[in-house]
Amino acid sequence: MAQPERFLRHLKRTGTLVPTTAEPVARVRPLTSATLEQHGARLTVPTYDRAALTPAVVHLSVGGFSRAHQLIYFDEVAQRRISTGWGVVGVGLRARTLQEALAPQDNLYTVVERSPDGERARVVGVLTDYLFAPDAPGAVLDRLADPRTRVVTMTITDAGYLLDPATREFTPDDDVRHDLACPGSPRTVFGFLVEALDRRRRAGAAPFTVVSCDNLHRNGEATRAAVVGFAALRDEVLARWITDRVAFPSSMVDRITPQTTPEERAAVALRHRVDDRWPVITEPFSQWVIEDTFCNGRPPLDDVGVRFVRDVTAHELMKTRLLNASHSALGYLGTLAGHERIDVLMGDPLFADYVTRLMDDEVTALIPVPEGIDLDEYKATLLQRFANPAIADRLSRLCRRGSTKLPHHLLPSLRQALAEGRPHALLTLALAGWIAYLQRVDGDGRPVPVEDERGPYLQALALAGGTDPRPLLAEESVFGDLGSVPGFADELSGVLRRLDREGVRATVAAAVLASAR
Numbered sequence: 001m002a003q004p005e006r007f008l009r010h011l012k013r014t015g016t017l018v019p020t021t022a023e024p025v026a027r028v029r030p031l032t033s034a035t036l037e038q039h040g041a042r043l044t045v046p047t048y049d050r051a052a053l054t055p056a057v058v059h060l061s062v063g064g065f066s067r068a069h070q071l072i073y074f075d076e077v078a079q080r081r082i083s084t085g086w087g088v089v090g091v092g093l094r095a096r097t098l099q100e101a102l103a104p105q106d107n108l109y110t111v112v113e114r115s116p117d118g119e120r121a122r123v124v125g126v127l128t129d130y131l132f133a134p135d136a137p138g139a140v141l142d143r144l145a146d147p148r149t150r151v152v153t154m155t156i157t158d159a160g161y162l163l164d165p166a167t168r169e170f171t172p173d174d175d176v177r178h179d180l181a182c183p184g185s186p187r188t189v190f191g192f193l194v195e196a197l198d199r200r201r202r203a204g205a206a207p208f209t210v211v212s213c214d215n216l217h218r219n220g221e222a223t224r225a226a227v228v229g230f231a232a233l234r235d236e237v238l239a240r241w242i243t244d245r246v247a248f249p250s251s252m253v254d255r256i257t258p259q260t261t262p263e264e265r266a267a268v269a270l271r272h273r274v275d276d277r278w279p280v281i282t283e284p285f286s287q288w289v290i291e292d293t294f295c296n297g298r299p300p301l302d303d304v305g306v307r308f309v310r311d312v313t314a315h316e317l318m319k320t321r322l323l324n325a326s327h328s329a330l331g332y333l334g335t336l337a338g339h340e341r342i343d344v345l346m347g348d349p350l351f352a353d354y355v356t357r358l359m360d361d362e363v364t365a366l367i368p369v370p371e372g373i374d375l376d377e378y379k380a381t382l383l384q385r386f387a388n389p390a391i392a393d394r395l396s397r398l399c400r401r402g403s404t405k406l407p408h409h410l411l412p413s414l415r416q417a418l419a420e421g422r423p424h425a426l427l428t429l430a431l432a433g434w435i436a437y438l439q440r441v442d443g444d445g446r447p448v449p450v451e452d453e454r455g456p457y458l459q460a461l462a463l464a465g466g467t468d469p470r471p472l473l474a475e476e477s478v479f480g481d482l483g484s485v486p487g488f489a490d491e492l493s494g495v496l497r498r499l500d501r502e503g504v505r506a507t508v509a510a511a512v513l514a515s516a517r
C-alpha cells in the first residue's frame with residue numbers, strides 16, 4: 001500500500017507528473033460530478049442526467065464484479081438514451097470500505113477494460129445512491145419497499161445462500177435468527193428481501209423481481225429456496241404469496257474481474273488522470289443471459305447485449321463447468337506449482353495442455369450445447385481470456401471458497417463422468433489439487449490459512465487423512481455421495497500419493513500424457 005499511496009499523494013500535491021516529453025501533462029483530478037466534464041476529454045463519462053434516473057433497481061452486495069458487469073449494462077441503457085427508468089441503488093451488507101470510497105465521488109467510479117492490445121476506461125454514473133445496510137437498515141427497507149423498485153439484483157457469493165448442498169433446504173444461521181426476531185433491522189439479504197416483500201404485500205403493491213448474479217447452479221431457484229425458506233420461518237401466508245407472485249429468473253453471468261490492487265489504482269490515476277478511490281479492472285468480454293420471467297416489468301437490457309431465454313441451464317452449465325471448474329483446477333494446481341497469476345500459468349505449456357484436455361477430453365461430453373453457441377470457439381476464447389496478461393488475475397482469487405464452489409462447478413462433472421463410465425482422471429487430479437492445497441502447512445506445521453468459511457475444519461480433515469482422502473470425502477455437505485462411489489476413494493488416493501511422491505508438475509504431466517493416448 002505504501003508506495004502507491006505515496007505516489008498518489010504526490011500526484012495530488014503537484015497536480016501533475018514530471019513531464020517526460022515537451023507535451024503538457026494533464027492534471028490528475030478527483031472523480032466527482034463537478035469534474036466529470038473535464039474527465040470527458042479523455043474517458044467515456046455519463047452524458048445523461050443522473051438526477052433524472054428512476055431508482056428502479058436495487059443491487060444487494062455491491063462488489064467488483066457487479067460494478068464491472070450488471071451496472072455497466074444498466075449504465076448503457078441510460079447512456080444510449082434507451083430509458084431513464086433504470087437507475088441503480090447499491091447496498092453494502094458487510095464492509096464499509098466501498099461506501100467510504102464512493103461517497104466523496106458522488107457514487108461515480110471508473111471501469112477499465114484491459115486486453116493485451118490496450119485498454120479503455122469509462123466512468124459509470126448509473127449508481128445513483130449507495131446505502132451501507134448496517135448503518136441504515138431502515139433506509140434499505142424503505143428503498144426495497146418503494147413501489148418504484150422493480151428489480152433486485154444481487155451478488156452475495158455462493159456461500160451466502162445458506163442452502164444445504166444436498167437438499168437445497170434453507171439452513172438458518174445466527175444472523176437469520178436475529179432477522180426473524182428483529183424484522184425491522186435485518187442483517188441478511190433474506191431478512192431485507194422478506195421484510196420488504198411483506199411491506200409491499202400489505203400495501204397491495206406489486207413485488208419486485210429478484211435476479212441472482214452469483215455463480216451457482218440454477219441461481220434463481222436457489223434464491224427462491226432461500227427467500228421462501230426464510231419467509232416460511234416467519235409466516236406461511238407470506239411464504240405462499242412470495243412463491244406465487246415473485247419471479248426469480250436464473251441467470252448466467254460472466255466477466256472475469258480481478259480484485260483491484262492499490263498499484264492498479266495508482267496506474268489508473270497515472271494513465272487516465274483520474275483519482276478514483278476504487279476503480280475496477282476487468283476484461284473486454286462480458287456475457288449475461290437471463291430467464292425471461294420478470295414479475296414487475298423487464299428492463300430493456302436486450303437492447304444492450306443481454307440475452308433473454310426461456311431456460312438458462314445450458315448456458316449456465318457451459319460457463320460454470322468449463323470456465324469456473326477450470327479456474328478452480330488451475331488455481332489449486334498452479335498454486336501448488338508455485339505460480340501466482342493465471343496468465344503466467346497459461347504461458348506454461350504443461351498447464352495450458354492440462355486445462356485444454358480437461359475441457360476437451362472430460363467436461364465437453366458432459367454438458368449440453370446452448371443454442372447458437374460453437375463450443376470449440378467458446379473454449380478457445382476461454383483459453384485466451386485466462387491468458388490475458390493485462391488483467392493479471394491472481395490464483396488466490398480463484399482458490400477462495402473451494403468448499404462452496406467445487407460442489408457447483410467441478411464435483412457434478414466428476415460424479416457424472418463416474419456414473420457414465422467416462423474419462424475423469426483430469427477432474428480427479430483437480431480435486432486432488434484442492435486436497436493438497438488444503439494440506440499445505442507453514443514452517444511450524446500449522447495449516448496455511450485459506451479463504452473459505454469452512455477452511456480450518458476441512459484442512460483438519462484433509463491433514464488427518466494424508467494421502468487417504470476418506471476422512472474428507474465423508475463430509476457429505478461438500479462431496480455428497482462421491483465417497484461411496486466404488487473405487488473412487490482408491491483412485492483419488494493414488495493421485496494424492498503421486499502428488500506427494502513426485503510433485504505437482506510430474507503428476508500433471510503424467511495425467512496429460514495418459515489423457516492424450
Ligand SMILES: NC(=O)c1ccc[n+]([C@@H]2O[C@H](COP(=O)([O-])OP(=O)(O)OC[C@H]3O[C@@H](n4cnc5c(N)ncnc54)[C@H](O)[C@@H]3O)[C@@H](O)[C@H]2O)c1
Nearest residue numbers: 061062063064065094155156157158160214215255256257
Ligand atoms: N469477479 C468475477 O470475475 C465474477 C464473475 C462472475 C460472477 N462473480 C460472482 O460475483 C460474486 C461476487 O464476486 P466479486 O468478484 O464481486 O467479489 P467481491 O469480493 O468484490 O464482492 C463480494 C461481495 O459480497 C459480499 N458478501 C460476501 N458474503 C456475503 C453474504 N453472506 N451476504 C451478503 N453479502 C456477502 C461482500 O461483502 C462483498 O461486497 C461471487 O459470487 C462471484 O462468484 C464474480
Ligand SMILES: O=P(O)(O)OC[C@@H](O)[C@@H](O)[C@H](O)[C@H](O)CO
Nearest residue numbers: 253254255256257324327397398
Ligand atoms: O468469484 P468466485 O470466487 O466465485 O470465483 C472465482 C472465479 O472463478 C470467478 O470469479 C470468475 O472469474 C467468473 O465467474 C468469470 O465470470
